[in-house]
Amino acid sequence: MKHYETLIIIHPALETSHLKETILELNGRIEKMGGHMLTTEIWGKRRLAYAIDKQKFGTYVLLQYNGEKVNITEFNLEAEHDANVLAYMTIRIEEDEIREQKADLDTQIAGTVTRDDSPKSSAKVDEDASPEEEKPQDDQEVLKSTDEVQPEETDEPEESEKPEDGGEPEPESEPEDAPVEEPETPETAADNPEEKR
Amino acid sequence: MAFISQRKICPFCENTEIRIDYKEYKTLRKFLTEQGKIIPGFVTGVCARHQRQITRAVKRARNIALLPYTPDYRDM
Numbered sequence: 001m002k003h004y005e006t007l008i009i010i011h012p013a014l015e016t017s018h019l020k021e022t023i024l025e026l027n028g029r030i031e032k033m034g035g036h037m038l039t040t041e042i043w044g045k046r047r048l049a050y051a052i053d054k055q056k057f058g059t060y061v062l063l064q065y066n067g068e069k070v071n072i073t074e075f076n077l078e079a080e081h082d083a084n085v086l087a088y089m090t091i092r093i094e095e096d097e098i099r100e101q102k103a104d105l106d107t108q109i110a111g112t113v114t115r116d117d118s119p120k121s122s123a124k125v126d127e128d129a130s131p132e133e134e135k136p137q138d139d140q141e142v143l144k145s146t147d148e149v150q151p152e153e154t155d156e157p158e159e160s161e162k163p164e165d166g167g168e169p170e171p172e173s174e175p176e177d178a179p180v181e182e183p184e185t186p187e188t189a190a191d192n193p194e195e196k197r
Numbered sequence: 198m199a200f201i202s203q204r205k206i207c208p209f210c211e212n213t214e215i216r217i218d219y220k221e222y223k224t225l226r227k228f229l230t231e232q233g234k235i236i237p238g239f240v241t242g243v244c245a246r247h248q249r250q251i252t253r254a255v256k257r258a259r260n261i262a263l264l265p266y267t268p269d270y271r272d273m
Contacts, residue, residue, distance in 0.1 A: 050266065087260075
């Protein structure tokens with residue numbers, strides 16, 4: 001007994017009743033070709049990684065079936081010429097990879113069933129770490145390493161406090177105090193390397 | 198003085214429960230660059246056997262539009 005699965009992308013314009021009709025039609029074709037339907041999983045409308053037939057979205061449907069002599073070439077040929085099918089891919093799988101059908105087509109189409117994209121073992125891996133989550137952690141680690149160096153420079157918070165005390169009056173007072181402040185900054189800059197040493 | 202690189206352990210050899218499947222595009226994305234290219238095994242630490250499985254799964258996922266062939270420049 002050979003097990004197969006076909007992942008089909010259906011046109012996103014089809015919804016509810018039309019979607020159910022097309023899926024039932026596909027199931028009927030598989031049974032005509034000598035296959036026995038095992039599971040039908042509707043992933044729902046997803047954004048495609050690239051446009052297919054000028055469509056950016058598509059409804060993913062996973063069909064798993066088995067049989068001794070299944071005419072897959074004819075099934076693929078009919079899918080190729082079907083206007084509702086954007087793309088398809090048929091793969092031979094092992095018996096371990098067959099999923100259980102959690103709900104009927106109606107409930108799946110309604111969207112009430114939460115689907116699991118991956119098996120439980122790999123789902124743990126996805127929950128633990130994802131590339132998007134790892135990136136900010138790396139940045140935080142870099143920031144932490146730089147923060148450890150920064151506290152040695154004590155003059156910077158003092159300089160930052162000055163503008164916070166009086167933001168608005170400072171620009172008015174700056175031209176008056178400019179000749180007083182300017183000699184201070186080179187002194188502080190000179191003091192910094194001495195303090196570091 | 199000589200630089201000694203720590204040998205990475207293949208994550209799939211370490212945890213045999215994890216399956217490499219083209220449908221699990223979220224895990225496969227970890228082995229792709231920002232441009233969508235497959236990262237070589239000597240960089241990720243994956244063994245040769247599992248690297249072949251990853252490439253097979255990535256190419257299948259690309260065929261069915263779960264993963265891109267080229268980078269997405271929409272955000273740029």
